[in-house]
Structures are given as C-alpha cells and as structure tokens.
Amino acid sequence: MKAPFNEVISGFVSLLTGMGITLGQLFRPIVTVQYPHQTLTMPKRFRGHILLKKEPTTGKSTCVACDLCVKACPSDCILVEGEKKPGEKRKSVTLFELDYTKCSLCGACVEVCPVDALEYSRAYNLASTSKQEYKVMDLVKRLEDSKHP
Amino acid sequence: MIIPEPFRLLTSLLAVAGFIGANAAYLVWVERKAAAWFQRRAGPTEVGWGGLLQPLADAIKLMSKQIIVPPGTDRLLFCLAPVLIMVPAAMCFAVLPFSAALVPRDINVSLLMVFAFGSLNVIAVMLAGWSSRNKYAIISAARVVSQNVAYEIPMLLVVITVLMVSRTMNLTEIVAKQAGGFWHWNVFNLAANPLMPVTFVIFFICMLAETNRAPFDMAEAESELVAGVFTEYAGMGFGVFFMAEYANIVAGCAMATILFLGGWHSPIGLWPGVWWFLLKMYFLIFTVIWVRWTFPRTQFYGLLNLSWKILIPLSLFTLVLTSGLLKIFGR
Ligand code: SF4
Ligand code: SF4
Numbered sequence: 001m002k003a004p005f006n007e008v009i010s011g012f013v014s015l016l017t018g019m020g021i022t023l024g025q026l027f028r029p030i031v032t033v034q035y036p037h038q039t040l041t042m043p044k045r046f047r048g049h050i051l052l053k054k055e056p057t058t059g060k061s062t063c064v065a066c067d068l069c070v071k072a073c074p075s076d077c078i079l080v081e082g083e084k085k086p087g088e089k090r091k092s093v094t095l096f097e098l099d100y101t102k103c104s105l106c107g108a109c110v111e112v113c114p115v116d117a118l119e120y121s122r123a124y125n126l127a128s129t130s131k132q133e134y135k136v137m138d139l140v141k142r143l144e145d146s147k148h149p
Numbered sequence: 150m151i152i153p154e155p156f157r158l159l160t161s162l163l164a165v166a167g168f169i170g171a172n173a174a175y176l177v178w179v180e181r182k183a184a185a186w187f188q189r190r191a192g193p194t195e196v197g198w199g200g201l202l203q204p205l206a207d208a209i210k211l212m213s214k215q216i217i218v219p220p221g222t223d224r225l226l227f228c229l230a231p232v233l234i235m236v237p238a239a240m241c242f243a244v245l246p247f248s249a250a251l252v253p254r255d256i257n258v259s260l261l262m263v264f265a266f267g268s269l270n271v272i273a274v275m276l277a278g279w280s281s282r283n284k285y286a287i288i289s290a291a292r293v294v295s296q297n298v299a300y301e302i303p304m305l306l307v308v309i310t311v312l313m314v315s316r317t318m319n320l321t322e323i324v325a326k327q328a329g330g331f332w333h334w335n336v337f338n339l340a341a342n343p344l345m346p347v348t349f350v351i352f353f354i355c356m357l358a359e360t361n362r363a364p365f366d367m368a369e370a371e372s373e374l375v376a377g378v379f380t381e382y383a384g385m386g387f388g389v390f391f392m393a394e395y396a397n398i399v400a401g402c403a404m405a406t407i408l409f410l411g412g413w414h415s416p417i418g419l420w421p422g423v424w425w426f427l428l429k430m431y432f433l434i435f436t437v438i439w440v441r442w443t444f445p446r447t448q449f450y451g452l453l454n455l456s457w458k459i460l461i462p463l464s465l466f467t468l469v470l471t472s473g474l475l476k477i478f479g480r
Contacts, residue, residue, distance in 0.1 A: 022443040
C-alpha cells in the first residue's frame with residue numbers, strides 16, 4: 001500500500017532535482033563559440049588540405065617532382081610536373097595541382113614525400129560559389145602568394 | 150476610471166489583441182533565450198541588440214511564405230483550424246481580471262467561460278490533424294485528443310475544489326477573497342484543505358498538458374511525427390498555431406495566478422496592483438519554459454498513466470476531502 005505513494009513522492013522529488021540542475025546551468029557562462037564573429041584556432045595536428053611547404057632559406061618549395069605522392073594518393077587527385085633548371089642538381093616543381101573535391105585527407109602524400117615538401121593547411125573555412133575553385137587548386141601559385149614563411 | 154461603453158469595448162479589444170500579440174512575439178524570444186542559457190548557448194544575437202528584433206524577423210519570414218493547402222485536404226477545415234485555435238485562446242482574455250479595476254468584462258460566470266473556451270483547443274488541434282490528410286498529423290491528432298481528455302478531468306476536479314472553497318464563479322471575486330498576505334492565497338489555504346499545494350501542482354501539470362507543452366507535446370512530437378498536426382501547415386498558418394500556443398500558456402498561467410496565487414494581491418500586503426499579477430504570471434510562464442528545457446518528452450503510455458493513475462485519484466481525493474472539511478467546519 002505504501003509503495004505507490006513513495007513512488008509518487010520520490011518521482012516528484014526527482015523532477016524537482018532535475019529542475020534544480022537546469023536552473024544551475026542557467027547562470028553559468030556560455031560555452032559555445034559565436035562562429036562568424038569568433039573562430040577557434042585549429043590544433044597543430046589538424047589536417048586540412050595539403051600545401052607545399054616554403055623552404056625558409058630560398059623561399060621556394062623543396063619538392064623534386066618525384067611523383068611519389070601522385071602514386072601514393074588513393075584518390076588520384078594530385079598532378080605534379082617539374083623540370084630541371086640549368087645549374088641545378090635536382091628537378092624542381094613547376095606545376096602542383098590538387099583536386100580537393102576528391103581528396104580524402106588521408107595524408108598518404110605527406111607521409112610518402114622523401115623531401116618532406118608537403119604539410120597540412122589549417123584552413124577550415126572553405127566555401128566557394130564554383131566547384132572549379134577546389135577542383136583545381138594550384139599549390140605552386142599558393143606558395144608564391146603566401147606571405148609568412 | 151470608467152470608460153463609456155462603445156469605447157470600453159474598443160479599448161479592451163485593442164488591449165487584449167496587443168497583449169496577446171506582444172506576448173506571443175516576445176515569449177518566443179524569451180523561450181529561445183532561456184533555452185539557450187539552460188544549454189549554455191547564446192541564443193539569438195544577430196537581429197537587433199541581444200536578438201531583440203528576432204520576433205520581427207520571424208514574423209516577416211512567416212508572412213512572406215506561401216500558404217500551401219495540399220491537394221486532397223479538407224480545404225475548409227484545414228483553413229478553419231488555425232482560426233479555431235486562436236479565437237478561444239483570445240476569448241479567455243476577455244474575462245481575465247488583471248487587477249480589481251482592470252478587467253475587460255466582469256461577468257459572474259467567468260471561471261466557467263474560461264474553461265469552456267479552453268477546452269475548444271483540442272477540437273482545433275484534432276481538426277488540423279484530421280483535415281491535413283497526412284498520417285503523421287492524424288496519429289498526432291488522435292494522441293492529442295486522448296491526452297487532453299485525460300488531463301481535462303483532473304484539471305476540472307481541482308478547479309471544483311477551488312470553486313467550493315471560494316463559493317463563486319466570478320474570477321474577480323475569487324481573487325478578492327484571497328486578499329491580505331500570501332497565507333490567504335488559495336495555494337496556502339490549508340484550513341480549507343491541507344492538500345492545497347498539491348492541487349496547485351496538479352493544476353500546473355494539467356495546464357502544461359492542456360497547452361501541449363513539453364514534456365507533454367504530443368501535438369508536435371517532432372522527433373517521432375515530423376511536426377505532428379502542424380506538418381502540412383506553411384507560413385502564417387503555422388505561425389497562428391505557434392501564437393495560439395503562447396496565448397494558451399499566458400491564459401493558463403494567468404488562471405493559475407488567479408485561482409491559486411492571489412491574482413493582483415501582494416504577498417506582503419504592500420503595493421497591491423497589476424504588477425503583482427504580471428510578476429506571478431511571468432514567473433509561472435518562466436517555469437513552463439524551465440520545465441520544457443529540463444525534461445524530455447514522456448512516452449505516450451507514461452503520459453496517460455500519470456493522469457489516470459495518479460492525477461485523477463489525487464484530485465478526486467482532494468475534492469472529497471475539501472467537501473468533507475467544508476461540511477464539518479461549515480464555513
Ligand atoms: S591527403 Fe590523401 S587523398 Fe588527399 S591528396 Fe594526399 S594522398 Fe591524396
Ligand atoms: S611533393 Fe614530395 S612526393 Fe610529391 S612530387 Fe614533390 S617531392 Fe615528390
């Protein structure tokens with residue numbers, strides 16, 4: 001006979017406890033990031049699309065156009081061309097195109113590169129009105145345009 | 150101040166329409182802000198300072214949308230349902246006493262009238278579901294009907310208890326009898342019935358269920374039934390349902406304030422006036438929002454069990470207890 005009453009009372013108390021907990025949350029600071037006004041800085045190991053690294057001394061890429069990354073890429077989205085310039089021992093890259101619409105961000109290209117010429121970018125605010133912008137990303141041009149080392 | 154007749158009607162009409170409109174618009178803002186703060190988000194911030202113009206933007210958005218009546222619906226009933234839900238909600242405000250002098254129409258069966266119009270709500274929701282020709286809408290409509298029938302009973306039993314204690318159907322007089330400090334309020338009227346606070350809680354729970362608010366929002370049930378009875382409504386058709394929900398909440402909380410919390414009377418006997426009424430009413434409305442963002446939606450069986458197994462027996466018991474005490478101590 002007593003059990004149903006106890007159930008009702010303990011149930012009601014648990015409802016009040018729940019409301020107490022939510023009321024506590026009401027007065028605590030906001031934890032979300034107001035996205036377009038505030039952005040998070042991505043952690044060091046964030047994997048964005050790949051970029052050619054800039055060699056600090058020369059300001060150029062160290063890529064030797066060996067095509068290893070092209071072969072390693074499972075999604076077949078890299079195109080590299082290079083030439084041997086007069087007076088240089090190795091080939092240097094003249095064209096490095098990434099098809100970011102197919103890239104799976106697996107990182108195989110970064111791992112395989114013998115001269116460590118690739119890195120991940122930290123960009124995540126990527127949007128465009130045309131697919132072409134990400135279909136052909138000219139990484140050599142980006143390297144030349146980029147200011148910081 | 151006495152306003153002569155046709156002007157009194159007109160001012161009351163404008164005041165009620167303005168009150169409902171302003172409340173429906175800004176309670177949406179309050180609800181969204183409160184929901185955000187309960188979940189430690191920021192809520193609307195973009196339109197106006199602190200998102201204060203958000204209701205305006207919402208209204209413009211809803212009004213600029215096309216109202217679509219899907220083929221195969223019962224066109225007349227489909228268009229009538231939003232009207233049928235809004236009109237009774239607004240009608241209740243015609244007799245609600247905001248303070249001793251501030252009541253649009255002081256009639257002596259106002260209590261009866263509020264509950265008579267309040268119960269029309271369920272018919273409108275049912276018509277909306279029925280005429281939509283949509284299986285989600287009709288499942289939701291069937292649920293709402295059984296829910297509202299189940300919760301109407303304990304609510305009215307509780308109201309009868311209050312009625313017996315105050316011995317009048319005039320809302321102004323019911324409030325007048327609770328004058329002089331919070332211990333005279335019906336909710337603390339332990340001499341008439343030691344279970345008065347329990348009846349208040351029953352009334353509040355039934356009010357949540359009657360206005361289809363979470364955790365009893367079977368009418369919408371967006372995670373199971375798309376948007377319940379509102380699935381087929383677009384633009385302002387949906388907007389009217391939304392406004393009516395808030396109008397019903399305001400009316401329900403106003404009734405709880407009048408019946409249990411002493412209406413416009415001050416708890417400590419100082420500065421009686423309409424502000425006390427508004428303060429109590431908005432506190433109850435905040436509690437409604439607070440409940441919504443605390444509890445998940447109940448299962449349908451749990452909802453009916455709560456009513457038939459707990460609320461109805463309890464309210465019947467308080468009814469019998471009150472009548473017995475009134476008979477013995479005969480006041
Ligand atoms: S990250 Fe993977 S998929 Fe993307 S370009 Fe490199 S190898 Fe290809
Ligand atoms: S990026 Fe590295 S792996 Fe790819 S072609 Fe250049 S040197 Fe070779």
